[in-house]
Amino acid sequence: MKLHNLRDRLLQQEDLNFLLTNRVPRIALTRFMGWFSQIRQPLVRDASIAVWRLFTELDLSEARKPRFDSLHDCFTRELKPGARPFDPDPEVLASPCDGIVGACGEVAGLQVWQAKGFPYRLEDLFGDPARAEAFRDGCYVTLRLTSAMYHRFHAPHDARLQHVTHLTGDTWNVNPIALKRVERLFCRNERAALHLRLERGGHPLALVPVAAILVASLRLHALDLLLHGRYPGPHELPCDAPVDKGQELGWFQHGSTIIVFAPKGFRLVEGVATGLRVRAGQPLMHLPEDPLPAGDQGVGSTS
Known part of the structure; x- marks a missing residue:
């Protein structure tokens, strides 16, 4: 809980948030993440998801699969049938x-x-x-x-x-x-x-x-x-x-x-x-x- 509170305080510092997420080589980092997230190695996958949980309120209870092949597989997860019912009203x-x-x-x-x-x-x-x-x-x-x-x-x-x-x-x-x-x-x-x-x-x-x-x-x-x-x-x-x-x-x-x-x-x-x-x-x-x-x-x- 203390770690989450520290995370929240840091992310609420607008100047720091903007600096860390924008004044960086954005496209290069994006391409790197695209490659890294698809590594199918259990240690890499588990460590990546664990770090991800430190910075987000990640809830995988609705995921269709209990385990994932990679970080990318977790990001693009499907949900259990019926988890997102759509309002049937045609209007x-x-x-x-x-x-x-x-x-x-x-x-x-x-x-x-x-x-x-x-x-x-x-x-x-x-x-x-x-x-x-x-x-x-x-x-x-x-x-x-x-x-x-x-x-x-x-x-x-x-x-x-x-x-x-x-x-x-x-x-x-x-x-x-x-x-x-x-x-x-x-x-x-x-x-x-x-x-x-x-x-x-x-x-x-x-x-x-x-x-x-x-x-x-x-x-x-x-x-x-x-x-x-x-x-x-x-x-x-x-x-x-x-x-x-x-x-x-x-x-x-x-x-x-x-x-x-x-x-x-x-x-x-x-x-x-x-x-x-x-x-x-x-x-x-x-x-x-x-x-x-x-x-x-x-x-x-x-x-």
Whole structure:
């Protein structure tokens, strides 16, 4: 307990936290962790998980497997069946992942906030003004996954995954301390924009997984690819994959942030606010009462 208290006091020192997690060779450390975490050696695995427990509240009681092949295997663990039930209400968009709610609310035109005083624009995040336009004056929620959380993410509703854009970039930490200091951080980091079309009402939806230091790889079931900083392309990846609400879409190699974007007419479920801890499957947004007009069924631009 004393060690955890010391850890918490150190991590609460913002200058020290920012220095230790950002003023370092971020990309090199991330690549090293990608290699180190996959070492399949029992002593390395056990020592790594033990050190991990010193710095996080790691709970493996819900893990499907009792033992892991490597640190990476533990990071990307599956859960026991039924551990994350998804709200069955067809009028509710569920959280795609476990996380802590960061900035959230209404999109102001095409501008959103990563933290107070630090705006960014959707066209910069998506890398495509036409795709961003679908979410003008819409609704968004930022979900930050801590390192100890469950790192897989799921379909928030019955939908079709229609397009993925991979954008290379940096690996700044995405914790609240960095978000208050680094302008347009989400637009600087490596990320992917997943564009979906809801079966109910035909509404567009976007999930944007954002990488962070030590966390810069993404695996999607719909694409037989591992997206990462050295992925050679192509970076525009059209697809047509139907997904059911709660179906697993993929996973971070370690964990980071997912930003959920919905168009105008969606609204946050009561109680969803900065600082709230949510689990995959919990209600996140209410769908609009009216379906999308037939002429607005495109994903925002051509594939």
